[in-house]
Amino acid sequence: MKVTGLLAAFAVIAVIGLLPTILGGQWIGIFISTTCFAFAAMGAGFMYSRLGMVSLAQVALMGLGGWVTLRLNHATDLPFEVNLLGGAVATAVLGMLLALPALRMRGLYLALVTLMVAGGLEVVFTAFQFPNGGAGFWGVGTSFSAPMRRPTIAPDDANYLRYCLAVLVLGFLLIEAHRRSAPGRAWALIRRSEAAALASGVNVTFYKTWAFGLSGLLAGAGGGLLAASLGLLDAATFRASESVLLFALVIVGGARFWYGAILTAFLYRVAPGLLNTWGVDADLALVFFGAALLHAVMTAPDGIAGQINDLLGKVRKEQTRDRA
Amino acid sequence: MIVLDKITIRFGGLVALDAVSAEFTAAVSGIIGPNGAGKTTTMNLISGFITPTSGKVLVDGDDILRMPPHQRTRWGLRRSFQREQIADDLSVWENVLAITDNLPGSRSDRRTEAEQAIDFAGVGKLRHRLGASLNTYERRLTDLARCFAGRPRLIMLDEPAGGLSPEETDHLGALVVRMARLSDAKVLVIDHDVDLIQRICSETLVLDFGRRIAFGPTREVLNDPAVKAAYLGVEHA
Numbered sequence: 124m125k126v127t128g129l130l131a132a133f134a135v136i137a138v139i140g141l142l143p144t145i146l147g148g149q150w151i152g153i154f155i156s157t158t159c160f161a162f163a164a165m166g167a168g169f170m171y172s173r174l175g176m177v178s179l180a181q182v183a184l185m186g187l188g189g190w191v192t193l194r195l196n197h198a199t200d201l202p203f204e205v206n207l208l209g210g211a212v213a214t215a216v217l218g219m220l221l222a223l224p225a226l227r228m229r230g231l232y233l234a235l236v237t238l239m240v241a242g243g244l245e246v247v248f249t250a251f252q253f254p255n256g257g258a259g260f261w262g263v264g265t266s267f268s269a270p271m272r273r274p275t276i277a278p279d280d281a282n283y284l285r286y287c288l289a290v291l292v293l294g295f296l297l298i299e300a301h302r303r304s305a306p307g308r309a310w311a312l313i314r315r316s317e318a319a320a321l322a323s324g325v326n327v328t329f330y331k332t333w334a335f336g337l338s339g340l341l342a343g344a345g346g347g348l349l350a351a352s353l354g355l356l357d358a359a360t361f362r363a364s365e366s367v368l369l370f371a372l373v374i375v376g377g378a379r380f381w382y383g384a385i386l387t388a389f390l391y392r393v394a395p396g397l398l399n400t401w402g403v404d405a406d407l408a409l410v411f412f413g414a415a416l417l418h419a420v421m422t423a424p425d426g427i428a429g430q431i432n433d434l435l436g437k438v439r440k441e442q443t444r445d446r447a
Numbered sequence: 448m449i450v451l452d453k454i455t456i457r458f459g460g461l462v463a464l465d466a467v468s469a470e471f472t473a474a475v476s477g478i479i480g481p482n483g484a485g486k487t488t489t490m491n492l493i494s495g496f497i498t499p500t501s502g503k504v505l506v507d508g509d510d511i512l513r514m515p516p517h518q519r520t521r522w523g524l525r526r527s528f529q530r531e532q533i534a535d536d537l538s539v540w541e542n543v544l545a546i547t548d549n550l551p552g553s554r555s556d557r558r559t560e561a562e563q564a565i566d567f568a569g570v571g572k573l574r575h576r577l578g579a580s581l582n583t584y585e586r587r588l589t590d591l592a593r594c595f596a597g598r599p600r601l602i603m604l605d606e607p608a609g610g611l612s613p614e615e616t617d618h619l620g621a622l623v624v625r626m627a628r629l630s631d632a633k634v635l636v637i638d639h640d641v642d643l644i645q646r647i648c649s650e651t652l653v654l655d656f657g658r659r660i661a662f663g664p665t666r667e668v669l670n671d672p673a674v675k676a677a678y679l680g681v682e683h684a
Binding site: 305308309311312314315316318319321322323324325326327 | 494495496516517518519520521524525526528532533534535536537541542544545546548549550593
């Protein structure tokens with residue numbers, strides 16, 4: 124087990140170190156964006172697989188994290204990390220507040236409430252845009268754009284991709300730490316049945332709110348990182364329909380496994396990029412996504428990640444049989 | 448002592464429990480009755496899933512209906528369900544920890560309590576197995592471990608022997624009696640297996656259509672003509 128852990132850590136370090144070197148030009152930008160959206164996919168996947176709750180507001184919450192990070196950047200001289208943390212925490216708090224009225228709902232109704240939240244945020248982003256260093260509360264100027272600071276250790280795109288990947292690993296570790304401790308066990312019971320959770324002494328309201336907060340924290344971090352990548356954000360990136368698309372891809376990528384979030388973000392950002400490179404209309408990706416979703420719903424409930432996991436399980440079994 | 452004091456529950460026009468009173472003093476007591484008699488409703492009331500129209504439930508003098516449902520576990524209430532509620536993606540050990548996580552005491556105390564519960568139910572060998580891979584009997588034993596964990600004061604078992612073979616039911620019955628002896632908790636059992644009830648319960652409450660039709664020592668209750676008529680299908684002379 125320890126050897127496997129060491130190998131995994133080595134692989135992660137190798138990917139973080141080598142990926143930006145291998146990629147070139149526009150692909151570094153696409154992979155930074157992919158990494159940022161992996162945070163939102165991670166949050167949506169965790170809510171769905173651990174609690175059975177559907178959140179259709181993840182991309183909108185990313186927008187909120189990006190808004191707060193940009194606002195703090197232009198209003199203060201604080202380092203990027205503090206602004207990023209501020210954006211993530213603010214999104215977590217809003218996520219928890221939005222969760223409260225939704226806690227008595229389940230299934231479709233809960234999904235609809237989160238979608239309405241995404242719609243509300245879309246209206247706000249479209250009406251007020253994202254801060255660019257202007258005056259006033261909204262911080263939007265019409266004729267200029269102040270620079271967005273990046274981490275001092277990652278001023279260029281290649282190092283910034285490494286930085287984003289390292290923060291993504293921290294996000295995965297945060298989810299895993301939750302899964303292995305009391306909150307993870309409480310969430311497993313809540314998913315089994317709320318009556319069983321209550322009978323086990325689980326404070327269902329508290330743990331559901333916590334889940335919304337954690338999911339918001341991750342989405343907010345993704346939004347903050349995206350803001351520093353692009354320098355400014357566009358309301359069109361965070362439309363409610365994008366949250367719905369991301370959730371559909373979470374099902375395709377596989378919500379139960381950590382690498383499902385990476386596969387989801389790949390599908391969401393890299394697949395359209397590839398189609399563009401090949402001279403094909405990127406919107407065609409939506410057709411593929413629809414077909415992939417149908418395939419996942421009908422034959423692979425754990426998505427592509429589940430299929431990879433099953434395949435690895437079979438390989439391991441055969442190896443064990445060969446050794447015996 | 449468990450006191451049900453004139454418990455009434457109405458769902459609209461339906462009276463699920465009609466001024467039911469009983470004082471359970473035995474270590475292991477039973478509640479029996481035909482389907483729809485109000486047995487599980489009584490347990491759901493004590494668990495806090497239903498609010499009574501009127502009445503009180505006192506356990507050793509504590510009015511437990513005043514506590515929020517999740518705090519009743521901290522107080523010492525444990526229960527199992529007709530359809531066991533083992534989380535499939537947690538191991539047996541984690542399923543037991545899911546209860547002790549919510550109990551008072553230090554982390555090491557809670558782990559010790561979970562360890563004792565696993566040993567008690569004899570599921571030590573299964574501790575790393577996922578809930579999804581357990582058979583019905585193993586799931587029932589894990590449920591018993593969860594009920595025994597911590598310092599329970601009232602354990603409610605809703606059809607704990609459902610789906611078990613006669614041998615498994617015998618073993619489970621013996622564990623329930625041992626559970627009451629080792630934990631000092633009062634145990635309330637609902638089951639359709641009258642043999643099991645007769646073997647492990649000293650006192651029994653019989654409900655029919657939400658009304659109490661008999662209460663007392665199990666042997667006497669089962670010989671009551673009204674009980675035979677309502678529950679065992681024997682004509683009441």
